[in-house]
Amino acid sequence: MNRPTEGVVHFNLELSPMASPVFEAGRNSELCVKLNQLLERCFRNSKCIDTESLCVVSGEKVWHIRVDIHLLNHDGDIIDAASIAAIAALSHFRRPDASVQGDEVTVYSLEERDPIPLCIHHMPICVSFAFFQQGKYLLVDPTEREERVKDGLLVVAMNKHREICIIQSSGGIMLFKDQVLKCCRIASVKVAEITELIQKALENDIQARKRGEKFGFAESLPDQKITALKMDVTTIDTSDAEDTAREVVEKAEPPMEVNSKPVVWAPGTVQIGEGIENAWGIEDFPSDDEEEEEVIFIDENKMDMANTNGTSTGRNVLEVISLSDSEEEDVMILEPEGTERKEKRPSNINKQKDTPFKESGKKKKTKTKKFHQSW
Amino acid sequence: METGLEITADYSCLRPFGCEQNLLSRPDGSASFFQGDTTVLAAVYGPADVKVSKEIFDKATVEVILKPKVGLSGVAEKAKEQMIKNTCESVILTALHPRTSITVVLQVIHDAGSLLSCCLNASFVAMMDAGLPMKSSFCGLTCVIGTDGNIVLDPTTKQEKESRAVLIFGIESIAKKVLLLTTKGSCSVEELQRCLAICQKASEKIFQFYRDSLRRKFSKS
Numbered sequence: 001m002n003r004p005t006e007g008v009v010h011f012n013l014e015l016s017p018m019a020s021p022v023f024e025a026g027r028n029s030e031l032c033v034k035l036n037q038l039l040e041r042c043f044r045n046s047k048c049i050d051t052e053s054l055c056v057v058s059g060e061k062v063w064h065i066r067v068d069i070h071l072l073n074h075d076g077d078i079i080d081a082a083s084i085a086a087i088a089a090l091s092h093f094r095r096p097d098a099s100v101q102g103d104e105v106t107v108y109s110l111e112e113r114d115p116i117p118l119c120i121h122h123m124p125i126c127v128s129f130a131f132f133q134q135g136k137y138l139l140v141d142p143t144e145r146e147e148r149v150k151d152g153l154l155v156v157a158m159n160k161h162r163e164i165c166i167i168q169s170s171g172g173i174m175l176f177k178d179q180v181l182k183c184c185r186i187a188s189v190k191v192a193e194i195t196e197l198i199q200k201a202l203e204n205d206i207q208a209r210k211r212g213e214k215f216g217f218a219e220s221l222p223d224q225k226i227t228a229l230k231m232d233v234t235t236i237d238t239s240d241a242e243d244t245a246r247e248v249v250e251k252a253e254p255p256m257e258v259n260s261k262p263v264v265w266a267p268g269t270v271q272i273g274e275g276i277e278n279a280w281g282i283e284d285f286p287s288d289d290e291e292e293e294e295v296i297f298i299d300e301n302k303m304d305m306a307n308t309n310g311t312s313t314g315r316n317v318l319e320v321i322s323l324s325d326s327e328e329e330d331v332m333i334l335e336p337e338g339t340e341r342k343e344k345r346p347s348n349i350n351k352q353k354d355t356p357f358k359e360s361g362k363k364k365k366t367k368t369k370k371f372h373q374s375w
Numbered sequence: 376m377e378t379g380l381e382i383t384a385d386y387s388c389l390r391p392f393g394c395e396q397n398l399l400s401r402p403d404g405s406a407s408f409f410q411g412d413t414t415v416l417a418a419v420y421g422p423a424d425v426k427v428s429k430e431i432f433d434k435a436t437v438e439v440i441l442k443p444k445v446g447l448s449g450v451a452e453k454a455k456e457q458m459i460k461n462t463c464e465s466v467i468l469t470a471l472h473p474r475t476s477i478t479v480v481l482q483v484i485h486d487a488g489s490l491l492s493c494c495l496n497a498s499f500v501a502m503m504d505a506g507l508p509m510k511s512s513f514c515g516l517t518c519v520i521g522t523d524g525n526i527v528l529d530p531t532t533k534q535e536k537e538s539r540a541v542l543i544f545g546i547e548s549i550a551k552k553v554l555l556l557t558t559k560g561s562c563s564v565e566e567l568q569r570c571l572a573i574c575q576k577a578s579e580k581i582f583q584f585y586r587d588s589l590r591r592k593f594s595k596s
Contacts, residue, residue: 017440018418018480020401025440068445070482072416073399217414217484221395221407229588230393236528236577238387245568 007054007062011039012069013082019074020144038079038168039069039086042124042157046165049090050119056098056105063095065118076143079155083126088198091120092205124165125194127187129154131173138179140186154180156187160195387518387528387573389580394497394588396504402480404505408497410529412487415494417501421477429476434469441481441494455491459498462515462545462555468508477507488531489517491543491557496581503589512548514581515555516574517541520562526570528577542570546578 015023015032023029043049054063067089069082094115098107130142130150139146147153152173157165164184169175208215222228263271390411399405402418409415422435429436439460441452463479479498483490495515502509519530519538527534535541540562545555553571562570 014442016442016480016482017420017478018399018402018405018416018442018482021420021423066445070442072418072482073401075400216412217407217409221393221409225395226591226594227397228393228395229584229591230391231389231580231584232391234389234580236387236389236573236580238526238573238576241569241572241576244572245565248568248572249565 004059005055006051008064009044009049009051009054009067010064011036011043011067011086013039013071013078014069015071015074015078019071023071023074035079035082038126038155038166039082042083042126042166043086046122046124046157046159048087048120048122048124048159048165050121053119057100061105065090065093065095074144076145076147077128077141079126080128080141083124083157084194084198087120087123087125088201090118091123091198091202093118122159122161122163123195123198124157124159125191126155126157126166127183127190129156129183129186131171131175135173135175135179138183140190154183156184158184158187158191160192162188387526387577389529389577390531392496392581392584394500394584396500396588396592402501402505404501404503404507406497406500406504407484408493408500410489410493410496411531412485413489413493414484415490415497416482416484417494417497418480418482419477419498419501419505419507420480421505421507422472422475423478425474425476430474433473435467435472435474436476437464437467437469437479438476439463439479439481439498442483444483444486455494458491458545458555458557459494462495462513463498463502465554466509466511466513466547467502468510471508486532488533488535489529491515492517492529492545495545495555500585500588503585510547510549512582512585513545513554514548514578514585515543515545516577516581517543518570518574520560520566520570524566526566526573528573540566542567542574544571544574544578546575548578548582551575551578 013032013036015029015035017023017025049065054065056062067086069085071078071082094117096107096110096115097113098105100106128141130139130146131137131152131154132139132150134151139150142150150171152169152171152175154175155166155168155170157167159165167180167184169180205215221230223230260272265271392408392410394406394408396406397404398407398416399418402420403423404419405417407414407416425436429438437460439456440448441456441459442448443452459479459481463477467477469477479501481494481498483494492515495513499513503512516528517530517535518526518528519535519542520526520540521534521537522539527538530538530541538560540558540560542558542562543555544553546552547554558567
């Protein structure tokens with residue numbers, strides 16, 4: 001429901017095929033839809049982002065914020081990680097400054113004016129609980145294996161002020177009131193820790209930018225791990241590149257002459273080239289009423305189609321070879337006498353080699369067939 | 376932070392680059408590769424099950440998925456996917472794993488110039504991490520020809536925009552032959568050959584980096 005004085009914040013969680021071999025590139029998986037809905041409810045209904053501050057001109061121009069969350073690795077509890085990522089990104093984001101003078105709206109570029117942060121009231125963070133054996137055992141932040149065998153799931157979204165944003169219970173498990181309250185208490189402890197972590201990370205980023213240090217994902221690459229390696233600016237000696245290039249060009253053959261004269265048939269229609277010669281070796285069929293019998297053999301060894309024209313008997317009647325013993329078979333001749341057989345010249349001769357006849361390579365006599373391309 | 380690199384006539388520079396391997400637990404092989412500020416995360420699954428519609432009876436089916444940082448995949452991503460797929464297919468020994476699928480998933484973390492070559496490098500390191508059998512190593516390199524004719528290696532986004540032509544090479548390690556060449560803009564034949572010579576020289580550094588990082592990963596100290 002779009003109100004005229006509110007901006008739009010759009011969340012998009014993508015389950016990348018990187019995260020798990022079961023995720024496919026298309027978006028429609030049920031899990032993806034479920035998680036997206038949960039995320040939207042968590043952030044939109046809790047009003048953690050002040051959408052009214054995103055309005056520029058009431059009813060006409062509002063800011064549209066888009067949050068893209070890419071899942072990199074699925075080891076359980078996607079919704080927790082997604083909510084942390086989303087709220088951290090929203091807190092880190094800066095939007096361009098805009099001012100309204102009468103009817104004119106000026107959006108300042110990032111160089112002209114410092115971008116301003118979004119107005120975020122609080123940080124809702126989801127915590128998931130998995131239940132086993134009808135509520136007897138409870139696991140916080142289940143891994144993927146644990147998720148697969150759980151009986152029920154409870155998701156609690158809370159902020160550090162101990163306000164519950166959403167509670168969702170799924171999996172058909174019935175919980176006692178004190179179990180739910182216990183989960184909320186655990187969640188509040190977790191959320192307080194996580195919120196502090198996010199704040200510290202944001203602080204570090206601000207400090208790094210102030211000091212002019214490098215920041216971003218590339219900087220976060222760990223130095224000390226043996227699986228990571230960094231190289232500084234590397235210079236390449238390219239003094240002989242010109243000589244090598246000149247040698248190559250001199251030794252190269254000159255480009256082929258391209259003989260193509262375009263022939264203009266009509267405005268907008270041009271032909272270049274002549275097409276290939278018909279290599280089937282079929283003589284032009286007479287266009288009179290003579291019809292010929294064709295017998296097509298499929299050799300076991302070769303896949304070539306050898307056409308042998310039956311002797312031109314000058315018959316006007318199609319000879320039908322009945323292959324079955326059934327006396328009840330009624331043979332209907334679809335083509336009345338005297339019609340021309342339509343021959344389609346094969347447009348691409350190269351297809352001749354791979355015959356589409358998928359029957360086993362037995363010698364077969366087929367009924368008199370129309371000679372046409374089936375593909 | 377983009378640093379302007381001084382290029383003299385005889386020396387070109389590669390921006391600082393690095394990689395981290397095996398950072399994801401689910402994929403068979405994963406790597407993140409950065410060149411300057413451009414960072415790409417690659418994950419490889421394979422050889423794995425393949426859908427009957429996609430299976431090839433005597434080879435493995437190689438599939439590449441490239442996900443942009445913002446928004447949904449579009450035509451530009453599909454074009455890059457095809458180029459990366461063709462390069463990978465020419466290097467992986469697909470005949471060793473018939474009727475299987477090898478999937479390479481790339482996620483753009485940040486694009487600050489030379490994205491396609493960073494993707495190629497990341498996918499190679501991820502395939503190495505996954506232990507896929509390959510004929511040779513390969514690497515990706517971008518160079519641009521400025522309006523004044525000078526050649527800049529490993530350009531930033533700004534340098535790419537201001538250039539006359541952008542050339543992206545995929546080079547294999549055994550004879551420094553070209554696996555992939557895609558260009559944008561116009562350049563002369565001599566300029567193309569000069570860029571190729573420069574990139575072949577630069578590829579040696581990247582191949583050495585691959586060897587070093589692998590040696591480090593398997594070192595005991």
